[in-house]
Amino acid sequence: MTESTSAEPFDTPRSSATQDEWPLYEVFVRGKRGLNHVHVGSLHAADDDMAVRHARDVYTRRNEGVSIWVVRSDAITASSPDEKDPMFAPSGDKVYRHPTFYSIPDNVPHM
Known part of the structure; x- marks a missing residue:
């Protein structure tokens, strides 16, 4: 009886799903x-922990970062480019958003 070998790293969880079926993470x-x-960038992973490990290996090989976030792509909601003007246009008619109506204490820096 021969022992089977695998090219997968020892800490990669085995799953019936192939890598193409794994969810996409940003x-x-x-x-x-x-x-x-x-x-x-983006990558596919079987679960959140694997996504963090793979992101570390792929995107911070040369000590480029101090923190990594991975988010499943299907959990992201974004605005549409068609909504650019109404979404991001300045609100000139909402004067209460301007700081001219509020007194700012002298001990508050950088305002």
Whole structure:
């Protein structure tokens, strides 16, 4: 009886689903100097933990980041490019949104 070998890493969970059937994840990385997470790419993974591990291996090989977010693509809701003007146009008729109607204390920096 011969022992079967696999090319998969030992920590990859075995699943009846093939890699093409795994859900798609979007990957965001926060750089060492930056404050914001930036979208760096996408990958398929069997579960959330695998997505984080694969994102680390693929997108931070050279110590590019200090934090990784992975989000299933089917959980993202985005605005449509057709809604650009009504969604992001300034609200000139909503003057209460402008800071001129509020007194700002002197000890509040950078306002």
